[in-house]
Each structure stands twice: as structure tokens, then as C-alpha cells.
Amino acid sequence: MIKPRQRLKWRLSTFVIIILLSISVWQLATAGWIHGKAIVAQRLLNISWHQTMANARIKNAENLNVKDKVYKPWPWADTWPIAKLIVPAHNIKQIILAGDSGNSLAFAPGHAFASAPPNTHGTSVISAHRDTHFAFLKDIRLGDELFLETTDETLHYKIYDMQVIDSKTFVLPLSTNNKNLVLVTCYPFNSVLSTNTLRYVVYAKNIDR
Amino acid sequence: MHSVNTYSFHHIVKDHKHTNRLFYVLKKSSIVLSIYFLFGLLFQHVYANTKNSDNIDPYQAQHGSVWLLANNDENNGVYLEALQMQTDVDFKITGPIVRAKIKQTFKNTGVFWAEGIYVFPLPENAAVDTFKMIIGERHIEGQIKENVIAKRTYEKAKRAGKKASLIAQQRPNIFTTSLANIAPGEEITIEFTYQQVLSLRDNRYRLRYPMVIGPRYNVSTNTDNSTDKTQSTHINTQTDSKSNSNNLTRIHILLDAGVSLSQLESSYHKIHINQTSETRYSISTTGENIIANRDFELVWQPQRDDNPVISIFNETPHNDDSYTLLSLLPPALNYLEQKIHARDIVFVLDVSGSMAGTSIQQAKAALSSALDNLRSIDSFNIIWFNHLSEKLFPTTVTATSHNKDYAKQFIRQLHADGGTEMLAALKLSLPDQQAFSRLRQIVFITDGNINNESELFQLITKNIGNSRLFTIGIGSAPNSYFMQRAAEQGRGTFTYIGNINDVHEKTTQLFKKLENPALINIQLRINNDTDTNDQYEIFPKNIPDLYANEPLTILIKGKKTPETMTIKGDYGNSEWQTNVTLTSTDSAGIRIAWAREKIKSLMNQHREANNNVEREQIKQTLTKTALRHSLVSQYTSLVAVDVTPTNTEGLLYQEQIKNNLPHGWKINTSSRSLLLAQTATDSTLNLLIAITFFIMAAILFSLRKTTYKQHSL
Structure with a gap:
């Protein structure tokens, strides 16, 4: 026989199990959402990047010196694609967004406005999340080659240094003479906390003639 | 939640076959766990191809030096620290206009011929106009040239063993002086003048002479979109973290405020004040030298009236246009508060x-x-x-x-x-x-x-x-x-x-x-002409309102000298109007102040230009304006070259004078100007929480089943 007290405990534990399960599902969905957004956004961005490039080809053919037209990946976006990062050794093709606010980084790697625009003399800084787009950085090796497709031309880079730094005290050396590329993501890669101040910085220099 | 768990465990322990049951629970949760880890693995490796990678050793990556960055590799490590520097600063202040004369003396205490390079800050709106090199008794006047030509002239003279010096603008407020071929034991002085227009804040004028350059200036280069090849002469600053005696400085000031003052003091340094007439003062820093590790600041406060005060200064050089500066000083706040605008x-x-x-x-x-x-x-x-x-x-x-x-x-x-x-x-x-x-x-x-x-x-x-x-x-x-x-x-x-x-x-x-707007809808009329804007070029183009504690400065250029000016505006609910008459035409520095505004406006146009042709035209106008008024701009530099070569040895060591670390700064806590983005998400944490809670639910579920079965038996 089940005593009333026993029954109460039975119900109580059912209730607790449901709560635990819902928290679990909610957290799983959140994690899935972060990764899902990152994947789906790249697909949409690919479309607007194709439009941007098509427009740029016309512009370059007619030798017009006008700003590149901006194609937004979705109507309410407050960022737009500016380049495409290609890393053949790691099978990576990613569209780069303008700006590196948390907003843009959820969708794609972002280019810091304060750094040099791609394909200009100076250092361009691109950041992305260590657990989505830039997860591949942990496998990167000295001498690996990168390509950055911009509206003018495709630039060829070679990685010459990697460094772990504390973003609280670190000052990024920005060269003004060469076209340099710096990729930034959080370090360590498998850390659970997202508030970490350590960064993994990958330096690449342009090797086009 | 916690209590339920203890309760269940209590019963398990009581159970004789508890080992079997425990095994059952473990088996169940291990299935759940493996499913979850599969999920986790899937997510982790969607992006990175699942190559087995070693962990990255943070020390395998090289740590670059942060401040001591030289642009070219050859210069690394050849700093001989044989050069000493002394700076003398003379200010002449008339109303809001400041003319400053800076003398930088380089002394070579080493045994080699040397080239000195000094990167230094000037106030944000400073306009460098004259420049000369003083070797003993000889004065060599600097000439304004386009950047590339100036740099080439300098390099050529340097290689020929001639004494040469160059002053160039790095960014709006950062300048460099270079001085080539200083003989061992020799002392050479570079003298240049700049000018700026001060603005009144909180009813005070502040003359700021910056003496430090933050190490942060290493970084914030190229924030504008300019990719101009003429600007590739950037030199980084070097900060000396040990010694503080890199650049000793003396400051002397002659102040003609134009109005009576209610306050006059220096913010950070001890000064000696000598009042020569009701509105004139002579000021100097006490003691021999001050250390250039914090900015010098002189503050003075004019006495105020119950109406806006207009002052007018004019400069009409020979064979040139006429340049006028109009200054509107707002009334004191307590008068203003009675005249509020809804x-x-x-x-x-x-x-x-x-x-x-x-x-x-x-x-x-x-x-x-x-x-x-x-x-x-x-x-x-x-x-x-x-x-x-x-x-x-x-x-x-x-x-x-x-x-x-x-x-x-x-x-x-x-x-x-x-x-x-x-x-x-x-x-x-x-x-x-x-x-x-x-x-x-x-x-x-x-x-x-x-x-x-x-x-x-x-x-x-x-x-x-x-x-x-x-x-x-x-x-x-x-x-x-x-x-x-x-x-x-x-x-x-x-x-x-x-x-x-x-x-x-x-x-x-x-x-x-x-x-607290003091005077709004301001209108300006010159010589009672009907259309002022056609004959005169006025900056700012849209005259803004006059606010409490912030005077307004208007710069005007025209063919004829304006004799009278009428200023109209709304003061509270009534219309306010005043006439001012020009008394003298020999104030200094107004032409340059105007030219500076003109260049600023051309820079804006350059940025807004739609195509290269237009951009090139604007750049030419800009260069022409800068050359005409001999101003150092982003496209022009000042260069001075001695005629006879003196260095016949052909050896020259380049040395950059180090900047002192700003007062109160520690090298590791300085602010960086390029903030690195936050580059992690909580997805791993979310996943871990999901797993933990699922396991807890699973354990509870299994335990409940066992206890229930046990009781119902």
C-alpha cells in the first residue's frame, strides 16, 4: 500500500524531474541556437556577398571610384559583409562582417572598425567566437596560408606568429606600411566561462607581390 | 531538490539489494551521458575539422615587445642614447589667440655623428607655421614643401652629410622633428612656431601645452581611411620607463587677456606671475627646468557682464586679403537665468x-x-x-x-x-x-x-x-x-x-x-552690406548658437577690411543687436587661424568626394592653401637644409629621443585604443548545464522508480 505521505513525495519528485528536464532542454536549445545562428547566418551572408561581389565587378569593369554598395543579409541587419576569409588547409570559407560588436559576432567573424579596412595599408583585425567560427584557429600552424577575398582583389596571407595575450593589458602593434591581417579569438579554446580576458592572436602578413 | 535526493539515498542504503539497483542507475545514466557527449562532440567539431590537435603552448607563441617598435628592422637595438634634449617654450597670448615659439635643442654627447628623431604632441588645433634650424650663430629658415618632396630633400641632405631637419605632422596633434648630422659634442636648435585659438569652458580659458605622449599612440594609427602613400613615414614613440629626465623644459608666457581677470593660475606646475598692466601679465615656470612628464596648463577667468560681449581682432597683411576674428562672450550665468528660452x-x-x-x-x-x-x-x-x-x-x-x-x-x-x-x-x-x-x-x-x-x-x-x-x-x-x-x-x-x-x-x-542658450538665431552683417556671404568666406558656415560659458569664435576672410559689424540675435524673449567697430588691423595670427579652418573644411570635402578626379582637385586646393599660408598639414612638411656638408665620415647613427611616461602611468595599466572584441559565447556552459541537469533528472527518475517498486512490494 502507498501511504498518502508516500504519494506526496512521488508527486513532488515528478515535479522536480520536470523542472530539471525543462532547464536541461532550455540550455540545450540555447547552445543549439548559438550554433544554429552561426551556421544559418553564413548561408544568408553568402548570398549578400555574391551580390556585393557582382556589383563590385561591374564597378571595377567601368572603373568607377564609388563606395561599394552594401547588401544586407536580412532587412533589419545593422551590419553587412565586407570580405570572405578562405583557409584552404582547414576547409574554411567564412564571410566577414563589418564591426565586431557582440551582435555581428553571433553571425560571422567581424572586422574591427578601428583597424585598417581590408586591402588598405595597415593592420586589419578580425575577431570571432572561439566556439563557433574561429574554433579552427586552435589547429592553425605557422606558415598556414589565408586568403581574403575583397571587392577589389583576393589577398594572399601567410601566418607568421601566434600569441596568447591578456586583453586587459595588451596593445596590438599595428603596422602602417604593410597589409597585415590579425585574427583574434578567446583563449583557452575549451574554457567554459565566456568572460575570460585571454585572447589568442594570429598574425598573418600579405605575401602578394 | 537536495532533500529529495538525500531521502532517496536513505532508502537505497536500507535496501539489501542496493548494489544491483545502483548498477542499474549507473547503466541508465551512462547511456544518457554518452548521447549528450555525442551531441557535444558534434557541436564542437562542426567548424573545426576534427583533426587531433595538440594543446597550444602559450609560450610557444612569441611575445612581441609592446612599446619599443621600430618600423624597419635595421633600427632595432641600435639606440645609443647619446642625445640630450632641452625645450624652451614662449607663449604670446592675445585674447583667445595663442602664438607659441618652441625651441628644441639637441645635444650630441656621444662620439658618433647622430641623427635625432623626436615625436611630440601639440595641442589638438595647433597650426605650425614657421620653422628654422639654429647652428651656432647661423639661422637656416625652413621651407614649406609637400610631404614627399620635404622628406626626399631631407634624406638627400642627410646622405650628403649636410645638416638637415624636418618637421612633419603624424596625426592632427602628433608631430615629429628629425635632425640629421649632429657632430659629436655639438648642439643644434630647432625653432618653430605654432598657433591655436582657445575656447572658454566653465568661464575659464585653459592654455594647455602637452608635454607627454601616451604610449597608446603606437596603436591608433590609420583610423582614418587614408591610404595615401605620402603618409607612410610614420614613426612610433618610444617610452622610457626608467628615467624621467629625457626632455627638460622651460616655459615663459606673455598674456594680454583684453579684459580684467578674476583668476589666473597654473594647474600642475609652480609659476611666477608678474602683472605689467591691468590686463597684461608675464608668467614663467619657477626653477631651472620642469620635467616633461605631465601637461602644462594655465587657467584664467575673465570678468563677465550682463550682456554678450563682442570683441573683434583683424589682421591685414600687405598685398593680402583681410582676416578678421570675432569673439562673442556670453553673459554670466546668473544674468542668463533670468532670460530663459522656452x-x-x-x-x-x-x-x-x-x-x-x-x-x-x-x-x-x-x-x-x-x-x-x-x-x-x-x-x-x-x-x-x-x-x-x-x-x-x-x-x-x-x-x-x-x-x-x-x-x-x-x-x-x-x-x-x-x-x-x-x-x-x-x-x-x-x-x-x-x-x-x-x-x-x-x-x-x-x-x-x-x-x-x-x-x-x-x-x-x-x-x-x-x-x-x-x-x-x-x-x-x-x-x-x-x-x-x-x-x-x-x-x-x-x-x-x-x-x-x-x-x-x-x-x-x-x-x-x-x-542655457544665451543668444540664438545669430545673424552677422559686415559693413551693412546686403549679402555678406558673397564677399566674405566665413567659418563656421552655419553660425551656431551662443551658450552660457562657451564663447563663439567666427573667422572671416574678405578682399576689403570690414569696418563695422552688426550682430543680431534672440536674447531671451527680446531681440538683441550690437555694432562693433574695428580699431586696429595688426593682430597676429588671425590669417593662420582662418587658413586652418579652411584646411579643415577642405579635408571634410576631400572625404566626401565622390570620385578620384574630384578628390585630387580638392587635395591640390588644400596643398595650395597650406603652402600659401606655410602651414604643416597632412600633405605638407617643413624642411630646413644647411648648404655645406659637414659630416664627411659618412657614418650616421639614428636615435629617437624617448618620451617620458605620463605622470601617474604604469606601463602595464595604460589604456589600449583598440579594444579587442568579446570572442566567446556561453554555448559550452549552456551545454554543460544541460548535461548536468539531465543527469540529475535521470538519477532522480531511476531512484524514484526503485524506491517506489520497493514500497509497493
Whole structure:
């Protein structure tokens, strides 16, 4: 026989199990959402990047010196694609967004406005999340080659240094003479906390003639 | 939750077959666990191809030196530290115009011929105009040349063993002097003059002579889009973290304030003051030298009247146009407070996703305190926007406490989300073809993710009418340039807030200023001519309003010397007008002040140019203007070369004079100018929490089953 007290405990534990399960599902969905957004956004961005490039080809053919037209990946976006990062050794093709606010980084790697625009003399800084787009950085090796497709031309880079730094005290050396590329993501890669101040910085220099 | 668990375990322990049951539970949870880990693995390796990688050793990556960066590899490690430097500074101040003469003396204490390079800051709006090199008794005048030519001239002279020196602008407030072929034991002086126009803040003039250059200047290069090859002469600063005696400085000042002063003091250094007449003073730093590790600041406060005070200065050089400076000093605040303007104020707040976090919190706090400060005669409205935009009230409402409370409550529930569509919000705040009888101020708060700037700018130009536009940029504000121009067009100001913690302080300052317009709708007439603008080139083009504690400076160029000027405006509820007559035409430095404004305006045009042809034309006009007024600009440098070669040894060591570390700075805690983005998400944490909670649920479920079975038996 089940005593009333026993029954109460039975119900109580059912209730607790449901709560635990819902928290679990909610957290799983959140994690899935972060990764899902990152994947789906790249697909949409690919479309607007194709439009941007098509427009740029016309512009370059007619030798017009006008700003590149901006194609937004979705109507309410407050960022737009500016380049495409290609890393053949790691099978990576990613569209780069303008700006590196948390907003843009959820969708794609972002280019810091304060750094040099791609394909200009100076250092361009691109950041992305260590657990989505830039997860591949942990496998990167000295001498690996990168390509950055911009509206003018495709630039060829070679990685010459990697460094772990504390973003609280670190000052990024920005060269003004060469076209340099710096990729930034959080370090360590498998850390659970997202508030970490350590960064993994990958330096690449342009090797086009 | 915890108690339930203990309860179940209690029963398990009591159970004789507890080992079997425990095994059962473990088996069940291990299945669950493996499913979850499969999920986790899947997510982790969607992006990185699942190559087995070693862990990265942080020390395998090289640590670069942070401050001591030389541009070319050959220069690394050859700093001999044989050069010493001494700086003498002479200021002559007339009204708001400051003319400064700087003498930098390089002394070579080493045994080799040396080249000295010194990177130094000058005030933000300083215009370097003359330059010479003094070797013993000989004075060699510097010549203004285009950057590339100046650099080439210098390099050629240097290689030929001639003494040469070059002064060039790195960025608007950073300059470099180079001096080649200093003989061992020799002393050479570089002398240059610059000028600036001071502005009154909090009823005080502040003369600031910067003597330190933050190590941060290593980084913030190339924030503008210029890819000009002529500018590739950038030199980084070197900071000496050990010694503080790199550049000893003496300062002397002659001040003619034009009005009586109620205060005169130096903020950080001891000075000696000698009053020579009612409005004139002679000031010098006491002791032999001061150490150049913190800025020098002289503060003086003019006595104020109950009406705006106009002063006029003119410079008419021979065979040249006439240059005039007009200065409007607002009345003291206590007089002003009796003459209040009723106004309509519209706040436009960006609530798009990029504002999320501290930005929106701070902006909301600032807006709330602005509402608190509204007076009962004012009216207000709030417009918020992301990809949508909406008004709080259909039209502006009176600032009653009821309305203010309602608005504050509304602000509290706003949160940042969605995209940015600024055009619609601007349209709401600047309705088409509408005249407003009262003073209308629009305060636009955004983090400035703008890409359709020309469209926005057209709308502002078309619809601004009589409204004033004040823009506030929060965070890294990528398009502060647009916001600056928009505010100029709207006769307002642009407030840039780089540090999110300053939002509250800076906006409060702005809102306080907006409360006290002294003279609005200012009109200027010269010589009673009907159309002033045709004959004279005036900066700023749209004359802004005069606010309490902030005088207005207007610079005018024309063929004829203006004899009288009429200034009209609204002072409180009445119209105010005054005539001023020109008394003398020999004030110094007004021509240069005007030329500087002209160059600034040309730089803006250069940026806005649509095509290369137009851009090249503007660049030529700019270079011409700079050469004509012999100003150092982004396209022009000053160079001085001695005629006879003196260094016949052919050996030359280059040395850069180090800058002292700013007072109170530690090398590791200095602020960086390029903030690295936050590059991690909580997805791993989310996944871990999900797993943990699922395991807890699974264990509880299994235990419950076992205990239930046991009891029902």
C-alpha cells in the first residue's frame, strides 16, 4: 500500500524531474541556437556577398571610384559583409562582417572598425567566437596560408606568429606600411566561462607581390 | 531538490539489494551521458575539422615587445642614447589667440655623428607655421614643401652629410622633428612656431601645452581611411620607463587677456606671475627646468557682464586679403537665468541590438536625469528606434511631473534588440516643411552603426529648418565623422563617448549646456552690406548658437577690411543687436587661424568626394592653401637644409629621443585604443548545464522508480 505521505513525495519528485528536464532542454536549445545562428547566418551572408561581389565587378569593369554598395543579409541587419576569409588547409570559407560588436559576432567573424579596412595599408583585425567560427584557429600552424577575398582583389596571407595575450593589458602593434591581417579569438579554446580576458592572436602578413 | 535526493539515498542504503539497483542507475545514466557527449562532440567539431590537435603552448607563441617598435628592422637595438634634449617654450597670448615659439635643442654627447628623431604632441588645433634650424650663430629658415618632396630633400641632405631637419605632422596633434648630422659634442636648435585659438569652458580659458605622449599612440594609427602613400613615414614613440629626465623644459608666457581677470593660475606646475598692466601679465615656470612628464596648463577667468560681449581682432597683411576674428562672450550665468528660452526638446534613442548591455543602461540613466532637469516651461518627446521607430507622445508635451514620470517609466522598460534603421527615426524627429516657433533641440543618442550616411545627410540638410541637432556617439562609434558633420549642419554639437562609464557624466554636461542658450538665431552683417556671404568666406558656415560659458569664435576672410559689424540675435524673449567697430588691423595670427579652418573644411570635402578626379582637385586646393599660408598639414612638411656638408665620415647613427611616461602611468595599466572584441559565447556552459541537469533528472527518475517498486512490494 502507498501511504498518502508516500504519494506526496512521488508527486513532488515528478515535479522536480520536470523542472530539471525543462532547464536541461532550455540550455540545450540555447547552445543549439548559438550554433544554429552561426551556421544559418553564413548561408544568408553568402548570398549578400555574391551580390556585393557582382556589383563590385561591374564597378571595377567601368572603373568607377564609388563606395561599394552594401547588401544586407536580412532587412533589419545593422551590419553587412565586407570580405570572405578562405583557409584552404582547414576547409574554411567564412564571410566577414563589418564591426565586431557582440551582435555581428553571433553571425560571422567581424572586422574591427578601428583597424585598417581590408586591402588598405595597415593592420586589419578580425575577431570571432572561439566556439563557433574561429574554433579552427586552435589547429592553425605557422606558415598556414589565408586568403581574403575583397571587392577589389583576393589577398594572399601567410601566418607568421601566434600569441596568447591578456586583453586587459595588451596593445596590438599595428603596422602602417604593410597589409597585415590579425585574427583574434578567446583563449583557452575549451574554457567554459565566456568572460575570460585571454585572447589568442594570429598574425598573418600579405605575401602578394 | 537536495532533500529529495538525500531521502532517496536513505532508502537505497536500507535496501539489501542496493548494489544491483545502483548498477542499474549507473547503466541508465551512462547511456544518457554518452548521447549528450555525442551531441557535444558534434557541436564542437562542426567548424573545426576534427583533426587531433595538440594543446597550444602559450609560450610557444612569441611575445612581441609592446612599446619599443621600430618600423624597419635595421633600427632595432641600435639606440645609443647619446642625445640630450632641452625645450624652451614662449607663449604670446592675445585674447583667445595663442602664438607659441618652441625651441628644441639637441645635444650630441656621444662620439658618433647622430641623427635625432623626436615625436611630440601639440595641442589638438595647433597650426605650425614657421620653422628654422639654429647652428651656432647661423639661422637656416625652413621651407614649406609637400610631404614627399620635404622628406626626399631631407634624406638627400642627410646622405650628403649636410645638416638637415624636418618637421612633419603624424596625426592632427602628433608631430615629429628629425635632425640629421649632429657632430659629436655639438648642439643644434630647432625653432618653430605654432598657433591655436582657445575656447572658454566653465568661464575659464585653459592654455594647455602637452608635454607627454601616451604610449597608446603606437596603436591608433590609420583610423582614418587614408591610404595615401605620402603618409607612410610614420614613426612610433618610444617610452622610457626608467628615467624621467629625457626632455627638460622651460616655459615663459606673455598674456594680454583684453579684459580684467578674476583668476589666473597654473594647474600642475609652480609659476611666477608678474602683472605689467591691468590686463597684461608675464608668467614663467619657477626653477631651472620642469620635467616633461605631465601637461602644462594655465587657467584664467575673465570678468563677465550682463550682456554678450563682442570683441573683434583683424589682421591685414600687405598685398593680402583681410582676416578678421570675432569673439562673442556670453553673459554670466546668473544674468542668463533670468532670460530663459522656452524650448522643445526631442530625445532620439537607439535601442538596436548593438546597444545591448552597458550602453543602453547608461543611455537610459542619462535620459532619465535629463528628464529630471526639464523645466515646467519646456516641452519634450521621446523617439526610440531599432529597425522600427516610434514616438512616445504624438506631439511634444509639456514637462509636467506627470508626463515626466510617465516617460521615465517608459524608458525603464526599453531594452536593446533588433537592427538599426536610422532614416525613419530621423524623419520622425525632423518632419518635413514644418516651422517651429520655439527653440527646438533634437538630441540623438546612438552607437552609430551607419552605412547610408549620404541619404541621412541629405535628409538633415533638407529638413533641419530651425531645429538644432545634437548627436551623442556611444562606444566605438565607427561613424563619428558623420555625426560630427550632422551636428555642424544642425548648428549643434557632437559628443563622443568612448568609455561607456563616461556616458552619464558627459550627457549630463551636454544637457546642462542645452538648458542655457544665451543668444540664438545669430545673424552677422559686415559693413551693412546686403549679402555678406558673397564677399566674405566665413567659418563656421552655419553660425551656431551662443551658450552660457562657451564663447563663439567666427573667422572671416574678405578682399576689403570690414569696418563695422552688426550682430543680431534672440536674447531671451527680446531681440538683441550690437555694432562693433574695428580699431586696429595688426593682430597676429588671425590669417593662420582662418587658413586652418579652411584646411579643415577642405579635408571634410576631400572625404566626401565622390570620385578620384574630384578628390585630387580638392587635395591640390588644400596643398595650395597650406603652402600659401606655410602651414604643416597632412600633405605638407617643413624642411630646413644647411648648404655645406659637414659630416664627411659618412657614418650616421639614428636615435629617437624617448618620451617620458605620463605622470601617474604604469606601463602595464595604460589604456589600449583598440579594444579587442568579446570572442566567446556561453554555448559550452549552456551545454554543460544541460548535461548536468539531465543527469540529475535521470538519477532522480531511476531512484524514484526503485524506491517506489520497493514500497509497493
